Amino acid sequence: MPAARSSFLGEALTHNAAISARSLSSMCAAPHGLPSPPTAEVEEDGEAGKGEAGSPPTPPYRQQHLPPSTDEEMDERSPYDRVLYGLHHDPRWLKEVTLGRRVGFYRFRGELGQGNFSTVRLAVHQLTRDKVAIKVIDKSKLDQKTQRMLAREIANMDTLAHPNIIRLFEVVESLSRIHLVLEFAGGGELFNTITTEGRMTEAQAAAVFTQVLSAITYLHGLSIIHRDIKAENVFVSGPGHVKLGDFGFSTRVSDLEQQLSTFCGSPPYAAPELYKDESYLGPAVDTWALGVLLFFILTADMPFKAPTVAGLKRHILTGVYETPSHVSPEAASLISSLLVQDPSERPTTATIADHPFLSDAPCPATASRPLCSRPNLRQYA
Incomplete structure (x- = not known):
């Protein structure tokens, strides 16, 4: 064929x-x-791959x-x-x-x-x-x-x-x-890990969140907006190591100030501006979703929840949520800075990385210093 x-x-x-x-x-x-x-290179003398007289050469x-x-x-x-x-x-x-x-x-x-x-x-x-x-x-x-x-x-x-x-x-x-x-990330979805094993300690949460933040910082540096950050799209690849996936809603912008208009993502993670049918800035939408993700990692619960999307929309537009008492002031401070109604007041990824809650988190690998690499297939050729 x-x-x-x-x-x-x-x-x-x-x-x-x-x-x-x-x-x-x-x-x-x-x-x-x-x-x-591969394309056969035919030598000038015509000898390469030559078959019987009158027949085409065999590549x-x-x-x-x-x-x-x-x-x-x-x-x-x-x-x-x-x-x-x-x-x-x-x-x-x-x-x-x-x-x-x-x-x-x-x-x-x-x-x-x-x-x-x-x-x-x-x-x-x-x-x-x-x-x-x-x-x-x-x-x-x-x-x-x-x-x-x-x-x-x-x-x-x-x-x-x-x-x-x-x-x-x-x-x-x-x-x-x-x-x-x-x-392939053998540990499956972070969502399943937390719903099965319960919330993470703050040290574990800071380590995991820092890795997702590193991924988002890298994406925004390439002018790519993920638009679907959630625990179901974060995959556990090893003990304490996660990877962000599912780029079905991602988009590349001409610059980070470009206005977008398409509603994308999961409703519980959607920023309030998405529910207002207004144009929005991509980085700020990702930042809001990071706040929801951190809340979930620390509590195994969602900051905004309702049985219907209409009810969820009301809660998100109100912006009122309750932080459990076991969440430290530093963690609560970072979450509240991310879940700000005004997108212009949300921190950039660089500012997030400097937050005190993340000060003791292990530094994640960078694109220039990967933790692992795919085996070189040339050794099998």
Whole structure:
């Protein structure tokens, strides 16, 4: 089956020049995300890959995928070549692809979660044995608006490299689905951790909050607004270590003073200006959500709650909430500075980082000093 660029990704690439060559290659790959065959360089004397007289030359990549004549020949191939051969010729692997149990170099292991248009599944890379989370999106369920949102999500994530942000490794497209291959955080959602184990100590909360703050500072430095900060989108990747994910509502602005108008995010985390049907500044909306997140981490409860969205809106516009007595004055001070009704009075991420509540929190890793890195696949080639 010949590879073809779908109408969706064709539009996505047209509207998102920020997508790098790595993702361009992945999104325009052959069916099931197989690497595109390399272009054969034809020497001037015409000898390279020459077949029988009168017949077209056999490109080197075709020769590479031909069945081995002996077991010894197969053993001499690199691990990458053996896997690539299996993906093209092994009936068992081809059946797994057909049944949706495998995509490209990844074999699915189980389901991690579901959304309106997608399913997140655990998968393992055939070569590295690394676990990844693959967001599987059914293209038939996407309208023009959700297509634009997905294209924006891919374009924004493709530029990010921060130890407290879930990485997008590649995008693989088939005829009916789009697969976002994401970094896997084995601890699951911070929301589930807190609802199961209870609120964190203030030292733990400060450490976790500082990491999310580091991620948001990095995003705002790139003029990217997340617009959906919540405990469900913060993932535990190890003891005391978290990563921010889900960039479906994210947007890139021309500058941080640009006015936005689309209501985005989860209602309990939404800033009051979002409920006023007014234009708003992106950084201030993220800052408000950080205040709600910190309150939740420290109390395992929400500052504003109601059985209906209308009731929730009234509480948020009033701005009145009750801080439990176990929350220290320093923590309460930081929360109150973030949950200010006037967005112009909310602190910047730099000011937040200097708050006394965070003074003893361990310094998070930075983009230039990551805690971990993905294994280099070139060692398998």
